[in-house]
Amino acid sequence: MKQKSRLFYLALSVCMPPIGIMLLAAVDLVYSHENMETLARSYVENFTEIMVARVERGGDSFLRGLGVTSGDGKHFSGLHTYMTLGRIPGSVLVMGSDGAFLYGSSSLMDLIETNGGRLPVGIAKSLYSDSGERFTVCAYPAFFGKYTVVGAISWHDVPQSTVRFYNIWPYLAGFMGIWGAVSIWKLWKLVLKPLEKLEQEMSTLKWGEELPPESGEDAFFELRKLRSSFTRVAQDAVNRVSIIKTCMNDMVSVAESERTKISRDIHDGPLQDVTALIQRIHLAKLPDNKPEDTARELDLAEKIAMATVREMRGLCDFLNPPWLELGLQQALTELTERQALQYGVQIFLDIDEEAEFSESITLSFFRVVQEAVTNSVRHGEAKNIWVDVRRDEKGYELVIQDDGHGFDTYKSGTAELRVEGHRGLSNMEERMEIVGGRLKVISYPGEGTCIRGLIP
Amino acid sequence: MSINLILADDHPLTRAGLMAYLAKEQDFNVVGEYADGESAWNGIKELTPQVALLDIRMPGLDGVSITRKIKEEGLPVIPLMLTSYDAQQYVLSSLRAGARGYVLKSSTADTLARAIRIVARGGLYLDSEVASTVEEGESLTPEPISAREREVLLLAAKGLSGKEIATQLFISERTVQTHLASIYDKLGARNKTESMLLALKYGVVMLEELLD
Numbered sequence: 001m002k003q004k005s006r007l008f009y010l011a012l013s014v015c016m017p018p019i020g021i022m023l024l025a026a027v028d029l030v031y032s033h034e035n036m037e038t039l040a041r042s043y044v045e046n047f048t049e050i051m052v053a054r055v056e057r058g059g060d061s062f063l064r065g066l067g068v069t070s071g072d073g074k075h076f077s078g079l080h081t082y083m084t085l086g087r088i089p090g091s092v093l094v095m096g097s098d099g100a101f102l103y104g105s106s107s108l109m110d111l112i113e114t115n116g117g118r119l120p121v122g123i124a125k126s127l128y129s130d131s132g133e134r135f136t137v138c139a140y141p142a143f144f145g146k147y148t149v150v151g152a153i154s155w156h157d158v159p160q161s162t163v164r165f166y167n168i169w170p171y172l173a174g175f176m177g178i179w180g181a182v183s184i185w186k187l188w189k190l191v192l193k194p195l196e197k198l199e200q201e202m203s204t205l206k207w208g209e210e211l212p213p214e215s216g217e218d219a220f221f222e223l224r225k226l227r228s229s230f231t232r233v234a235q236d237a238v239n240r241v242s243i244i245k246t247c248m249n250d251m252v253s254v255a256e257s258e259r260t261k262i263s264r265d266i267h268d269g270p271l272q273d274v275t276a277l278i279q280r281i282h283l284a285k286l287p288d289n290k291p292e293d294t295a296r297e298l299d300l301a302e303k304i305a306m307a308t309v310r311e312m313r314g315l316c317d318f319l320n321p322p323w324l325e326l327g328l329q330q331a332l333t334e335l336t337e338r339q340a341l342q343y344g345v346q347i348f349l350d351i352d353e354e355a356e357f358s359e360s361i362t363l364s365f366f367r368v369v370q371e372a373v374t375n376s377v378r379h380g381e382a383k384n385i386w387v388d389v390r391r392d393e394k395g396y397e398l399v400i401q402d403d404g405h406g407f408d409t410y411k412s413g414t415a416e417l418r419v420e421g422h423r424g425l426s427n428m429e430e431r432m433e434i435v436g437g438r439l440k441v442i443s444y445p446g447e448g449t450c451i452r453g454l455i456p
Numbered sequence: 457m458s459i460n461l462i463l464a465d466d467h468p469l470t471r472a473g474l475m476a477y478l479a480k481e482q483d484f485n486v487v488g489e490y491a492d493g494e495s496a497w498n499g500i501k502e503l504t505p506q507v508a509l510l511d512i513r514m515p516g517l518d519g520v521s522i523t524r525k526i527k528e529e530g531l532p533v534i535p536l537m538l539t540s541y542d543a544q545q546y547v548l549s550s551l552r553a554g555a556r557g558y559v560l561k562s563s564t565a566d567t568l569a570r571a572i573r574i575v576a577r578g579g580l581y582l583d584s585e586v587a588s589t590v591e592e593g594e595s596l597t598p599e600p601i602s603a604r605e606r607e608v609l610l611l612a613a614k615g616l617s618g619k620e621i622a623t624q625l626f627i628s629e630r631t632v633q634t635h636l637a638s639i640y641d642k643l644g645a646r647n648k649t650e651s652m653l654l655a656l657k658y659g660v661v662m663l664e665e666l667l668d
Contacts, residue, residue, distance in 0.1 A: 279473030
């Protein structure tokens, strides 16, 4: 509502000056029109009287002979001389008592005929020609009614005619009024309305969920730019929210799949071991056992129990390796030695002894090596694995090369593998991305696999 | 008369323990020992033992799938499931697939032997943690359940929800819940699956009723 009343005042303030000027001009126009009328009338009346005098005083053969009604213009030689030499504004017409044309301007004759042939005798009158030109016309009798002398002046020729464009002034005023109204309407349609709409949309938009609707209406370029910027910002918000959502989903599903994995590890490892332990104890307790049977079962039970402890310790180490605190060199040495022992493979570790690695890089590299070695053994059935860690001007580099089966990286990208539930590769990728690095996997079937991580 | 058996268990230590159990019984004849589902299935097809001891969870083919295959192929082999813990959901699905019972891997040699003999005779053996609440439960007969409760229990065992049972029996969902609560109470069960197993154990419902 507030915007609307402001708009009204704006329109009013834009309109007021031209309207005022228009009104003043109109009053002036009417006033000067009246003046013109009076001026033209008195001029024509005087003019015609002079012409009558010229006709009556002529002094030529026609006037002396009285009654010679030849149409020859020379007979009105006094008048003729006056009209030809005087160059005074106005035109004259002499008619016979029967209304026949005797002398003068034939166009004046036409004007009279156009206006019904009636003559404004004695008092001047305004007449309009076919072409819309305005004349003030006056007729006087001469020679006691023998002739009628008609005088006329076009308003174009009225002396002192300051209002030369008197006839287009009203149109000008109307045009300016319409122009002003159209301008205000345009201002409202192209600026104020789009602006108001945009403001509404911005204040009611659900950021991060919605995009503003496409605006089909036209607005000024700057406003369209403002709208597209607004759309871009809203799009950004939507993208950011969807990234956060994906991220949260990933985090939750990673946590879930980790739980599932740990649960499975416990089920397949310690739980089976303890079950086997219980079985051995059952066997040791059998009533018909010989002493050596019992001793053998207990011996086996002890071995199984020790294996269980080893396995559980391994699980603990896997979940939270205690040697991570000792730095990457120590941690990787420990890890590769354990994995080599566990899987029965050879792991050659070559690590830059001088280099310093931050805690986050240590953790990332450690997890990538852990995952990569497990994959090499489990999926690639590798026998030898080479792990190189270097620090140079390019950044921190980790290369893990094996002599396993390898796989087709084109056929099975991380995305497909991930869908199939194999998170190994994407886990490694994420580990690297967290510390601002990249992971590259180079592998061909039958040619081993090379995993290269680089942190600039 | 001796009983021909195969044993399928992917964990070497428990498999060795079970083998030691089976070796104690003179009339048990273990004809095959397998560490994964695929080779166990091949062994079953080839040897058609009287009883197949199958670990429910195995890499490749699991015990439930093998049971289903046995039933589909119509082999005269009685599947008996082995589990390392009381996973009732697996148990029920293996029973639906055609298993004649299940034994915990941690049970005694005697229990295993008894279970094998019962299923070999055509019986149903259900060992579980539920049995521990009624340890000497063989003699204990539960309070009889009504015909309506029996109907509700059977439908619930087939995996229908409370709403679906209500629609099928033209009763309200609330009544279904009341029936179920009464069933749990009478059988001493804590949930649907357990009440189902206990009902089977006590002979309140027959396994065949569950299957159709």
